Amino acid sequence: xxxxxxxxxxxxxxxxxxxxxxxxxxxxxxxSESGWRTSFSExxxxxxxxxxxxxxxxxxxxKQENQIKAVRSFIAQRVDAILIAPVVETGWQPxxxxxxxxxxxxxxxxxxxxxxxxxxxxxRIAPDFEVEGQRAATWLTEKxxxxxxxxxxxxxxxxxxxxxxxxxFNETIAKxxxxxxxxxxxxxxxxxxxxxxxxxMLKAEGGGKGICAIWAHNDEMALGAIQAVKEAGLxxxxxxxxxxxxxxxxxxxxxxxxxxNVSVELSPHLGGPAFDVINEYRGGKKEFDxxxxxxxxxxxxxxxxxxxxxxxxK
Amino acid sequence: MNTFxxxxxxxxxxxxxxxxxxxxxxxxxxxxFFQIEFKDGRFYGSLIxxxxxxxxxxxxxxGMSLVIATAGVDLSVGSIMAIAGAVSAYYxxxxxxxxxxxIGAGLIAGLIAGxxxxxxxxxxxxxxxxxxxxxxxxxxxxAQLINEGQIxxxxxxxxxxxxxxxxxxxxxxxxxxxxxxxxxxxxTRRTALGLYIEAVGANPSASHYMGLNAKAIKMSVxxxxxxxxxxxxxxxxxxxxxxxxxxxxxWLELDAILAVVIGGASLMGGRFSIFLAIIGALIIQxxxxxxxxxxIPPKFNLLIKASAIILVLLLQSPLFQxxxxxxxxxxxxxxxxxxxxxxxxxxxxA
Numbered sequence: 023x024x025x026x027x028x029x030x031x032x033x034x035x036x037x038x039x040x041x042x043x044x045x046x047x048x049x050x051x052x053x054s055e056s057g058w059r060t061s062f063s064e065x066x067x068x069x070x071x072x073x074x075x076x077x078x079x080x081x082x083x084x085k086q087e088n089q090i091k092a093v094r095s096f097i098a099q100r101v102d103a104i105l106i107a108p109v110v111e112t113g114w115q116p117x118x119x120x121x122x123x124x125x126x127x128x129x130x131x132x133x134x135x136x137x138x139x140x141x142x143x144x145x146r147i148a149p150d151f152e153v154e155g156q157r158a159a160t161w162l163t164e165k166x167x168x169x170x171x172x173x174x175x176x177x178x179x180x181x182x183x184x185x186x187x188x189x190x191f192n193e194t195i196a197k198x199x200x201x202x203x204x205x206x207x208x209x210x211x212x213x214x215x216x217x218x219x220x221x222x223m224l225k226a227e228g229g230g231k232g233i234c235a236i237w238a239h240n241d242e243m244a245l246g247a248i249q250a251v252k253e254a255g256l257x258x259x260x261x262x263x264x265x266x267x268x269x270x271x272x273x274x275x276x277x278x279x280x281x282x283n284v285s286v287e288l289s290p291h292l293g294g295p296a297f298d299v300i301n302e303y304r305g306g307k308k309e310f311d312x313x314x315x316x317x318x319x320x321x322x323x324x325x326x327x328x329x330x331x332x333x334x335x336k
Numbered sequence: 337m338n339t340f341x342x343x344x345x346x347x348x349x350x351x352x353x354x355x356x357x358x359x360x361x362x363x364x365x366x367x368x369f370f371q372i373e374f375k376d377g378r379f380y381g382s383l384i385x386x387x388x389x390x391x392x393x394x395x396x397x398x399g400m401s402l403v404i405a406t407a408g409v410d411l412s413v414g415s416i417m418a419i420a421g422a423v424s425a426y427y428x429x430x431x432x433x434x435x436x437x438x439i440g441a442g443l444i445a446g447l448i449a450g451x452x453x454x455x456x457x458x459x460x461x462x463x464x465x466x467x468x469x470x471x472x473x474x475x476x477x478x479a480q481l482i483n484e485g486q487i488x489x490x491x492x493x494x495x496x497x498x499x500x501x502x503x504x505x506x507x508x509x510x511x512x513x514x515x516x517x518x519x520x521x522x523x524t525r526r527t528a529l530g531l532y533i534e535a536v537g538a539n540p541s542a543s544h545y546m547g548l549n550a551k552a553i554k555m556s557v558x559x560x561x562x563x564x565x566x567x568x569x570x571x572x573x574x575x576x577x578x579x580x581x582x583x584x585x586x587w588l589e590l591d592a593i594l595a596v597v598i599g600g601a602s603l604m605g606g607r608f609s610i611f612l613a614i615i616g617a618l619i620i621q622x623x624x625x626x627x628x629x630x631x632i633p634p635k636f637n638l639l640i641k642a643s644a645i646i647l648v649l650l651l652q653s654p655l656f657q658x659x660x661x662x663x664x665x666x667x668x669x670x671x672x673x674x675x676x677x678x679x680x681x682x683x684x685x686a
Contacts, residue, residue, distance in 0.1 A: 208634035226382075
């Protein structure tokens with residue numbers, strides 16, 4: 023029996039070494055708590071399949087202990103590389119050291135890990151919230167020739183996405199003295215709050231006269247804001263420009279309908295770059311930037327429809 | 337008799353003064369606050385918005401006042417909102433077009449939740465805070481399960497009318513609150529039911545010896561609270577034409593309890609005023625609008641809200657009022673202290 027098992031493993035080993043690129047990668051994902059997270063998982067799986075990589079996928083159901091267990095089991099299975107999308111920043115040092123001792127390279131996706139020794143992972147691939155804010159602001163200032171009064175719907179107070187997007191946007195519009203945010207309030211990243219807060223803001227601004235744009239830190243709030251604008255008797259996208267981030271499907275549909283003008287994609291496609299890094303590492307490259315920034319694509323009426331059909335095809 | 341009337345008046349006085357004070361502050365910050373236009377067959381203005389946005393919490397507060405009057409509390413109403421919204425969204429996306437069926441499904445989902453709460457509290461004698469905590473946590477999970485973890489959006493003009501329609505120029509949610517208020521007020525004040533509810537809360541054993549069926553009364557109040565919550569949940573879903581299980585009604589149970597408390601009810605049970613609970617809900621919503629209008633950075637929101645509410649509650653507290661009166665009295669005639677103390681003792685004994 024034991025002998026048979028040995029032969030089988032040997033045969034399998036020969037089989038693997040025969041194809042150079044056929045590596046096994048473990049992926050410890052947070053869970054599937056949002057639409058964005060689901061598309062992130064799907065994208066990694068699709069990318070792995072395309073490249074002929076065997077992907078071992080683990081859904082941790084938003085629990086770090088499950089993620090750590092998954093990483094340990096990947097190490098025990100002697101995978102060629104590990105991808106981690108951490109649920110929280112802290113507590114990763116011990117398990118990353120185990121991976122390093124087993125000489126398995128680790129790539130962090132999305133959220134950060136806080137470790138003292140940064141040689142424990144190759145790199146972190148994550149969206150750059152500031153760049154998203156900058157791109158949104160650049161589009162708006164170009165469209166309005168730098169003259170615009172903006173209502174801002176902030177994300178949850180203190181969240182890294184809200185802080186980053188605010189910083190990037192504000193730095194960019196600071197160069198245009200006639201572009202300014204006249205009112206800013208949090209709508210907690212939700213559709214209902216977006217509608218409620220904007221409704222009040224519009225009334226405080228004389229029914230939206232003189233307001234040229236709404237800048238929402240995510241699509242959900244923008245979608246709520248659209249409804250408030252409509253109920254105030256104005257046309258979203260025409261009377262008031264709507265600028266947003268995330269480019270979820272609903273937002274792209276709204277762009278096609280002409281109700282949102284622009285949405286900067288919070289790219290869920292982190293799989294491709296991650297596998298690129300792993301390939302380069304296997305090719306001999308040992309030093310990587312510690313943060314590879316993923317600046318999202320900008321979707322407007324020109325390219326939203328095409329992207330929607332592309333996503334529908336997937 | 338006269339003092340009783342006087343006390344009753346005072347009960348109504350303070351919450352109303354609180355609301356008026358907030359409205360005045362709003363008018364100072366934003367002069368256009370009281371402007372109301374008639375536009376496209378409906379009233380349009382900040383004041384109408386306050387009424388409209390306060391509707392979900394007002395509905396929750398109507399149910400919550402009854403529950404609190406029986407010395408209970410219902411923490412699960414926010415989650416029931418999410419469930420009802422998810423259930424209606426589910427049927428709409430499954431192609432059900434009959435409005436009565438969609439709303440009926442949402443209300444039945446709420447009723448089931450209410451029966452579960454009422455059973456645990458009334459018949460199993462589990463402490464209300466624990467019994468309803470179960471559904472508060474699990475309920476949101478159930479809603480997420482129905483929605484499969486996504487935000488389910490739909491397009492159904494009939495259902496959307498619940499949240500965004502208007503009737504006689506008023507937003508439809510406001511109309512629903514008025515109808516619910518009228519029904520519950522009639523049921524509790526024109527029949528003995530209100531008295532029974534207060535009796536169960538004030539003195540359970542005495543009401544038991546009087547022959548009141550405390551279990552059934554508790555069951556009924558939790559059912560009413562859950563039905564109100566289901567209605568609020570459908571309004572919230574209809575408003576955004578989508579069911580967001582993660583955020584619909586999130587923390588609104590606390591706002592509802594707060595509204596009831598601002599309305600002067602005691603969490604120990606025994607008395608309630610649905611009208612005052614609705615005033616409480618209006619105070620909370622006016623405060624939210626005040627913060628948005630004032631343009632203060634969002635990080636101060638919660639702090640301002642808390643300070644204003646502490647102030648309203650302090651103004652209502654009889655002890656605080658007495659101390660305030662005493663302070664004034666001391667200033668004008670410091671020699672008369674003894675008589676004031678004497679008075680205090682008397683009221684305490686009474």
